Amino acid sequence: MASLFSGSSRAIRHTRVSFSFTTSLLTRRPIARFIHIFRDVAPLRSHRRELLLDGQSVGLVPTMGALHHGHISLVRAAAAENSKVFVSIYVNPTQFGVHEDLDSYPKTWDSDLQQLQQLDEELNKEGKGRIEAVFAPTTKAMYPTLPPDSTLPGVGSFVTITPIANVLEGKSRPVFFRGVATVCMKLFNIVEADRVYFGQKDVQQTVVIRRMVQDFHINTQVRIVPTEREPDGLAMSSRNVYLGERRHRVGLVLSKALRAAENAYNMGRTNRDEILAFAWDVTNRMSMEQETLEKTERALFEVDYISLADPDTLAEVETVDPKRGAILSGAIKMLPLEEVEEGEKLGLGEDKVPVRLIDNIPLQPI
Numbered sequence: 521m522a523s524l525f526s527g528s529s530r531a532i533r534h535t536r537v538s539f540s541f542t543t544s545l546l547t548r549r550p551i552a553r554f555i556h557i558f559r560d561v562a563p564l565r566s567h568r569r570e571l572l573l574d575g576q577s578v579g580l581v582p583t584m585g586a587l588h589h590g591h592i593s594l595v596r597a598a599a600a601e602n603s604k605v606f607v608s609i610y611v612n613p614t615q616f617g618v619h620e621d622l623d624s625y626p627k628t629w630d631s632d633l634q635q636l637q638q639l640d641e642e643l644n645k646e647g648k649g650r651i652e653a654v655f656a657p658t659t660k661a662m663y664p665t666l667p668p669d670s671t672l673p674g675v676g677s678f679v680t681i682t683p684i685a686n687v688l689e690g691k692s693r694p695v696f697f698r699g700v701a702t703v704c705m706k707l708f709n710i711v712e713a714d715r716v717y718f719g720q721k722d723v724q725q726t727v728v729i730r731r732m733v734q735d736f737h738i739n740t741q742v743r744i745v746p747t748e749r750e751p752d753g754l755a756m757s758s759r760n761v762y763l764g765e766r767r768h769r770v771g772l773v774l775s776k777a778l779r780a781a782e783n784a785y786n787m788g789r790t791n792r793d794e795i796l797a798f799a800w801d802v803t804n805r806m807s808m809e810q811e812t813l814e815k816t817e818r819a820l821f822e823v824d825y826i827s828l829a830d831p832d833t834l835a836e837v838e839t840v841d842p843k844r845g846a847i848l849s850g851a852i853k854m855l856p857l858e859e860v861e862e863g864e865k866l867g868l869g870e871d872k873v874p875v876r877l878i879d880n881i882p883l884q885p886i
């Protein structure tokens with residue numbers, strides 16, 4: 521098996537193979553095709569320059585790894601309208617608060633590469649754009665001068681997008697969007713993609729990124745890809761691996777609550793309190809139901825927020841303007857299980873890790 525590295529000596533030397541085959545029209549012999557892996561900025565830039573001179577279009581999919589179908593759908597969207605796709609995999613420290621789950625964030629490098637390799641082979645068969653490179657930078661490459669700082673005062677160079685970054689997720693995670701905007705600015709400057717791809721699941725992130733691109737005149741198009749869900753409706757998320765069967769089942773309360781509120785809007789309601797009452801009814805009932813159960817049967821959760829907000833500013837709205845639509849969103853924290861049963865299907869970390877779940881439904885303008 522060949523080792524995998526980009527054309528540069530400074531790129532990662534990873535012992536796994538990551539290549540797919542493309543067939544030469546002349547010889548009909550398979551030609552090994554590498555997905556380049558870059559760990560540093562300079563070799564990626566020189567490769568990017570070659571692609572530019574060759575007239576190739578580039579789509580960038582920023583991720584933190586632990587890839588699932590949600591990420592795959594972003595890569596597919598990128599491959600549908602670009603000849604080359606770059607996927608970044610980097611668990612960015614500055615978007616995690618000091619007490620958040622940076623250390624326990626799932627890391628599945630081998631499986632990530634395998635998934636990308638398999639997807640690239642599918643894209644080849646479908647005649648779509650191809651996965652050209654994975655950018656998995658070191659922290660020194662991403663934060664070249666000062667080490668990344670996650671404290672609120674924050675020493676270093678940061679991008680802040682206010683007031684959008686201060687509400688909803690930003691209220692509970694005060695450094696989150698500063699970290700996201702900062703790392704995305706770096707990624708956009710490094711890759712200089714024609715288009716960048718983000719998931720609807722992290723709706724506030726999409727609003728922050730759109731605003732950043734507009735305000736800083738970044739020369740890229742922002743594309744938003746619909747939320748991929750499990751068959752039961754749970755929004756896919758890398759953190760779902762921490763949910764065992766019990767917390768997964770109870771965690772569905774969030775998507776059900778938002779769905780109930782969406783139905784109220786679709787039935788003609790536009791008043792905030794009326795719409796949100798349907799969502800709160802679902803979460804309150806589930807909460808009460810869980811509290812009556814034994815510790816070995818229940819999964820407790822806390823609702824952080826349920827919001828009805830303007831699609832562009834995420835400011836809360838009193839009435840939905842049907843011409844603008846709105847964003848219904850919510851966040852809950854699944855608490856660790858108090859007691860587990862023998863043989864119970866547990867998540868990674870045996871369901872002792874609290875898990876924050878977020879979800880949203882865009883209320884479409886009519």
Ligand SMILES: Nc1ncnc2c1ncn2[C@@H]1O[C@H](COP(=O)(O)OP(=O)(O)OP(=O)(O)O)[C@@H](O)[C@H]1O
Pocket residue numbers: 582583584585589590591593594717718719720721722745746747748749755756757758759760
């Ligand atoms: N279910 C999903 N459907 C569509 N896009 C998704 C989904 N989940 C994540 N994404 C998008 O993938 C990109 C990378 O996200 P990330 O790597 O943080 O994964 P994640 O599943 O959101 O992880 P977590 O929420 O646990 O941090 C983001 O643009 C995110 O919105």
Ligand SMILES: CC(C)(CO)[C@@H](O)C(=O)[O-]
Pocket residue numbers: 582583584610612615700703704722725
């Ligand atoms: C956009 C992102 C990759 C920045 O670290 C991250 O916030 C994510 O995965 O959604």
Ligand code: BAL
Pocket residue numbers: 584615722
């Ligand atoms: N998907 C957003 C990254 C985070 O929650 O940290």
